[in-house]
Amino acid sequence: MTVTEGQPISAAMTPAEAAAHVVATNPTFAVAPAVIRGTTFKTFKNIPATVPALMAAGRAQHGGGALDYLLYEGERWTYGEFCSEVNRMAQAMQSAFSVGKGDRVAIAMRNYPELLTLVLAISATGATVVFVNAWWTTSELEYALRDSGARLVFADGPRAERLASLVTPLNLTVVGVRDGEAQASQSYSAMRDSAFSDQPPEVSIDTDDDFAVMYSSGTTGHPKGVVQTHRGAVNAVFSWLMMAVMAPLVTPPAPDAPPAPRPSALVVTPLFHVTATHPLFLLSLAAGAHITLMRKWDAEEAVRLIEGEKITRFLGVPTQSAELMQAAAAQGTTLHTLDYLGSGGAKRPGAQVAELAKAFPNAGIATGWGMTETNALGIGMIGDDYLKRPESAGKLHPPLQELRLLDDAGREVPIGELGEITVKSPANMRCYLNKPNETDEVLQDGWLRTGDLAKIDQEGYVTILDRKKNIIIRGGENIACLDVEGALHRLPEVREACAFSVPDLRLGEVVGAVVQLRDGCTLTCAQVAQALEGQLAGFKQPQFLWTQHTPLLRGATDKIDRRGLRKVCLEKHEETT
Template sequence: MRKGDPPTWEGHNDKLANRIGFNLMNPMSPEDAVAHVLSTNPTFAVAPTVVRGVTYKAFQNIPPTVHGLIDAGMAQHDNGAADYLLYEGERWTFGEFAAEVRRVAQVLRTKFNIGRGDRVAIAMRNYPELMTLVLAISATGATVVFVNAWWTTEELDYALRDSEAKLVFADGPRIERLQPLEADLNLQLVGVRDGEGMVAHNYTSLQTAASDAPLAVDIDTDDDFAVMYSSGTTGHPKGVVQTHRSAVSAVFSWLMQAVVAPLVTPPEEGAPEPLPPSALVVTPLFHVTATHPLFLLSLVAGARVTLMRKWDADEAVRLIQAEKITRFLGVPTQSADLMAAARKSGVKLETLDYLGSGGAKRPGAQVAQLAKTFPNAGIATGWGMTETNALGIGMIGDDYIDRPESAGKLHPPVQELRLLDDAGNEVPLGQLGEITVKSPANMRCYLNKPEATAETLQDGWLRTGDLAVMDEDGFVTILDRKKNIIIRGGENIACLDVEGALHRLPDVIEACAFSVPDERLGEIVGACVQLREGAALDQKQMAQALEGHTASYKIPQHLWTQTVPLMRGATDKIDRRGLRAACLETEKAKT
């Protein structure tokens, strides 16, 4: 890929462009290329469409449902004969994968009576069965409930009560955490991989005896597809409700970039045929960074998927070389780890044509380093949210190298963007405002939280809580967050969630959590607490006391204690920013 190309699956994706109706021509500007695609290719036709009383710019000819992406992508995968999924030596062709999806959908319908309006939870690591289940559940008309695999029993209890999911597919460690809830919540547990044999039902035996005939289910494009939990400023995570339309709209917005790319930068004469697109999934599939722009997009982009069960940079280098991986998308920490591992091995990973970052902002200094280490790859960044089905802002190549602190430009063609002040007025270029986006890819609502939904979604516009400025060329730079969120290696952590856990400790009178800069993870959790007179607490004691009550990644790695009230602002609320600055200054003074 040449520096400056838009993000694509194949670098110079002329093969895909020709396949869906384009011939290469003289270079166009990105804006002209988008206009050309919209005016000449019916696949990406857009028109005003009313959804839940709001008019959006929406695709007219995309598959109406998520599981419909399988049929839509069959031709791109050699009519099912192409290799599609690789996991630790196990391989599926696209046709084999599609057949397994149909068998599991039949099991859900006939064995468990799952259908439209039901919710089915998935709690496991990155196993192939997770991908199969996502599509099988959606094929029945039911809603997928993505469960964070790192949650404790208490956190799982909240999500399952909130979502009312009664059927849960889980691996061994998650089965162990779910079993204490089984009777009280009337759960049906199905063991997957190392969870088989731990409960009455197991995935292998259920799907082996099933038919792979497709289900005939009436599903509306605006029915719910999934609930994904995202940390917010409230103590408990919010269930983000995504519809079939919203997820598929995001997928086709990214797919369109693969068509635009060769119009902007045609391949040089005599250039070799690009490698088949192939993605390495290194982040959890219960987050949108992995599910949407990697897994779901792969279905229609003709891309192969290789799953990693657990992040290991040296193993990632081996897989990229052995499987000729072209696309890598992870949190910034993983890009840095990959760079270090590649340098140690003395390899350039020449097959990579896209090296993207999501989930958190990549340190600006890392951008040029990555470009030097991986000269064939377009170094990319992106901003999106669970609430937007990961669709949002992004850039690649020279644009990114020239603006390493920026998040990029809005992805066309169905999104609209405004930067608003607190009163809801649009701010001028160059002034700070809250990123507010409108598109059919936006969530339907927060599950069971009408007030939070009304605060976030207004006439189709989603107020993101991220503060940014935009320049005259449309590049957006995010400067701050209105929400009190710590982003630890791509994992969102609500400060109030941490504070609620700290208040479990009997000697803690009040607590304030905040981010602490970390060279590897970007941010880690820090906290300052007021202790009762005469009490003592260090970080190790605190971590031991919180173990089992909150996920380990939420436990503060830095702790400051005092016996006087925490710093207050003018309104007598805890001054989080001031307290954080003071704590970090004391730490700096020690060194």
Template sequence: MSAMTPEEAVAHVVATNPVFAVAPTIVRGVTYKAFQNIPGTVHALLDAGMAQHDNGAANYILYEGERWTYGEFAAEVRRIAQVMQGTFNIGKGDRVAIAMRNYPELMALVLAISATGATVVFVNAWWTTQELEYALGDSSAKLVFADGPRIERLLPLVGPMGLTLVGVRDGEAMVEHAYSALQLAASNAPLEVDIDTDDDFAVMYSSGTTGNPKGVVQTHRSAVNAVFSWLMQGVVAPLVTPPAPDAPEPLRPSVLVVTPLFHVTATHPTFLLSLVAGAHITLMRKWNGDEAARLIDAEKVTRFLGVPTQSAELMLAARETGLKLETLDYIGSGGAKRPGAQVSQLAETFPNADVATGWGMTETNALGIGMTGDDYVKRPESAGKLHPPVQELRLLDDAGNDVPLGELGEITVKSPANMRCYLNKPEATAETIQDGWLRTGDLAVMDAEGYVTILDRKKNIIIRGGENIACLDVEGALHRLPDVVEACAFSVPDERLGEVVGACVQLRKGATLTKEDMATALASYIAPFKTPQHLWTQTGPLLRGATDKIDRRALRLACLDNEKAKT
């Protein structure tokens, strides 16, 4: 079979494979290109993937020595969905929160909640009590499934917010309802829920330019269209690069999940995709490069998707242990841009793997731009090309006009995978989505071949190891300190995490503030990963621009230059 171009392969698959048939579809008054024959809801992916998992007999999840077959996982989803419907009267219009580390139960809960017609509310497991209070109040979630550390932070909110907590694993003995006990009470009654593909599936919180995070509302259609866009890539790939006639059968897809499942990078292109791709899932309790290398070797993992820091530490672990990790055929990057120099190093260390990059957002259900293999090695600073076939891309100037090729513009995408709205924020929604086009806040250039290179961000966001941090969130916490007159947060380059938080503050006359004292004082207000790792203090006003606003960029440069001068 002769090789096709990527464009030819996509057109061929769309035209000949009914699973990936695409047609114009009207969603909320806007016409999109959308898949026509895919499952209509997220929980329907479970049954759709049964055949790909040996009709349920295949091992599906490994966690700390525990192994779950796909059939066992599906049975647990059904039981917990029945409990939510029967015991807690959960159904359409309700929102149910999940607050825990990466446990198999988290995966089961995502599908069980969606099966009842309710909306999954993902909360950041690193948040403080105050941050949890905001998200639960914003989402109106009253039922929360949580593990021990999260229950400790949630207990002060139970009375004031009227919460019902269900303890999972080390949280079971801390509250009235225990996850394992509730399962025993499940009936065999079928769920009877009428769920539309455009009903809400989930609320995921994403840091924005405002102090509080925005609740990104994802629908069933948006999530499933993203999943099948990635699934199609596996069908297209052998048409573009046909395997050799004597090539062995490919291994079963196997994914190591190393990023939090409360973020879109882990839920959508790893967990949800695994259902219909027939992939095995290995969950890590906590990231460790050496342990990741051991698991990849032992479990014949084929796919690794993490933040760039994790790719670098996996590479170092492989070199130090001598493990070849020859089963890896994909090493992806999500959440933050990978340093260009790392691309060729990874390709050399893992010659059997396609090193990949990707750009996506919570607002796009993680679908977006990407590239793999030689294309990426040749263009290590680029984000890649738009993933086909349901997305459209424009680069716009501030007035909403398309910019010429090679000129800087804001990445703007139209796709059925786009979010429905920002929860309770109609003005922010209207600013972000116009006529189905989502303005992302990322500034980029595109060349004649369609490769997109991201150069800057319009939003005041710091991306620390894949975790988005709003500068205003950090500044709001700093302003709570009595000796701080004004504060400005910004990114500081970091070799390991890409970026970390830095801050410059004006102190009251005669006051002092050390980095250690600051961290202690901020512990009640923001999660530790948001606390500035670099601190500059001064007694005079912070640098301002022509409009008398703090000039964040100029102040950042001045602080970094000052630091360089000291060294």
């Protein structure tokens, strides 16, 4: 496998021309139709068929296995050492627990190196990885384990403690990892050391077999188990890899430019979510990238690691980008090795884009939209395109995806009108686990209805305005919460903002908002109305405003918890009326 084949190009191409050129000239990215579950999709025809094959094929990109691959708090692995440990754990799982096709094996831990090893080891046996949220309570863990049917769980200390009361009723086997080894009946290190071989197990895995169950961050009720296939994951990986191959065709480097450095990524978000697993970890296998794990987010430590390890790629939620910018400024550095600074999981405030570009002049400031249901593949943009359109999500990543914006009746809306983002690609999930009705609601003939409302312009740039369920309907007028929040973010007094509906006897709903103010600032509804006059339509103005100087409430993925904030604010409102 190589990603550098094709004819040298000196003149700049448009992104569309670059995509067509790469598909036509580089065999790695050749596209062919494939029938998946009765529907025809565009797929890469020459890429590895499964996630374990992705690891094996990536060895050449990592110096035949000799290059450093993984760093965690002073512990280092070459790619060869990492692959050897993956294979030993796969052999150990087969030997000790007869793990194989049809089984589901759960991972419950913070961002430890063993989590990466286990994702690939479980996959290598033909079993399905079940990612559970490391921040979940015992009852939430119980739901996911019952839902998935996983009976073998690898857990660190805090998770092993929360699982203790579930071992007997769920008939669990808990394998302790790191600080969990003393609390569990089995230990990761003992299993690894007992393996008789570091060769990959001989297992037949189909490209459309299940790779993982990853639970979405639902804010009401139980989360949904998103079932991802091997084909879905590897096609997403090679879509991103193709973007990297296209980049020098769109923006050719100077003739005397030095060779691009080896890619190196800092993982700062939880590995039980797609933002970290897919476009960072899984992509690193094929891209020949180095991976550095952070035990927990710390902006000052992130600056130290980026400088010390020559990190080139940073992908986190918007608050992490903002905190990294502040920490870098405090330490007097522009983090010159960064060439990519992306945002995922939540929309970055538009005003932050230019600030980041100024703070990190060598980095391409990027944004992306993707879902657990799409293996994180979706829409994005970087650099000048993003600076010109800081409120946009970007364009559809080529070449496999198709996009439609649909109304409630399933009809495609005209350019410039609001519709639901609906995507078709081999990266789409297979289903929601054990939820056929919910699956049928969102998956139709290969098309995934995402629930995100957006507009698309003549050039193909998509601007996401809200989730369907985050629309405020005021007297028949639809108001996108993100529209209100974007306006509030432009006020100098406001650090963060969240809008939501407030019940109203006359209009049905009116706009309410809670904001985090900058230190020493105050703000009233009247002041907001005055400041936003001419910028935000009168019917969109917040009629109720709650202010605080502490960060806004967040959920498990560090996204602002809109429903939780709304509940708290409405309770305060009821107490005062």
